[in-house]
Amino acid sequence: MRTMSLxxxxxxxxxxxxxxxxxxxxxxxxxxxxxxxxxxxxxxxxASALELRSVVNDKGEIIGQIDDFIFGRDNGPVxxxxxxxxxxxxxxxxxAVPFRSLKLDDPSGKIVLPGASRAALQKLPVFLYNx
Numbered sequence: 001m002r003t004m005s006l007x008x009x010x011x012x013x014x015x016x017x018x019x020x021x022x023x024x025x026x027x028x029x030x031x032x033x034x035x036x037x038x039x040x041x042x043x044x045x046x047a048s049a050l051e052l053r054s055v056v057n058d059k060g061e062i063i064g065q066i067d068d069f070i071f072g073r074d075n076g077p078v079x080x081x082x083x084x085x086x087x088x089x090x091x092x093x094x095x096a097v098p099f100r101s102l103k104l105d106d107p108s109g110k111i112v113l114p115g116a117s118r119a120a121l122q123k124l125p126v127f128l129y130n131x
Contacts, residue, residue: 045104050111055082055102057116064121066111067094082113084121094127 047069054062064084071078078099085092103112 050080050104053111055111055113055116056108058112058114060108060110061117063113063116063118064092069099070096081127082121084118093122095121095124096127097124 050066051068052065054065057063064082066080067083068081069078070081079096080099080102081094081096083092083094097113097116101113103114106112
């Protein structure tokens with residue numbers, strides 16, 4: 001009986017030692033960081049520099065302004081949320097358009113949404129933020 005108790009205690013101590021010394025999976029996984037080329041990153045656009053900028057169509061008419069950006073999950077698409085209407089920011093409506101549809105390098109220096117108009121934006125579904 002005493003031998004059995006000593007054996008159980010030894011097994012228990014060994015199990016605790018192995019548990020403590022065995023690294024957990026969470027602590028052994030490394031994050032796969034990739035060092036981007038800083039010069040290439042610097043060629044990009046800061047979201048804060050684009051927010052609240054006016055968006056024009058290819059006729060040069062102001063059709064709205066950038067309100068926000070939505071980044072899709074799991075490397076999904078990026079959307080620009082545009083505010084438009086009579087009182088942008090107060091009673092203006094919001095719509096989401098694919099970010100890639102915006103022309104940021106227009107020679108005029110403006111952000112262009114080709115083929116767009118206020119009437120076309122009004123036909124898009126209204127965007128509502130998840131609360």
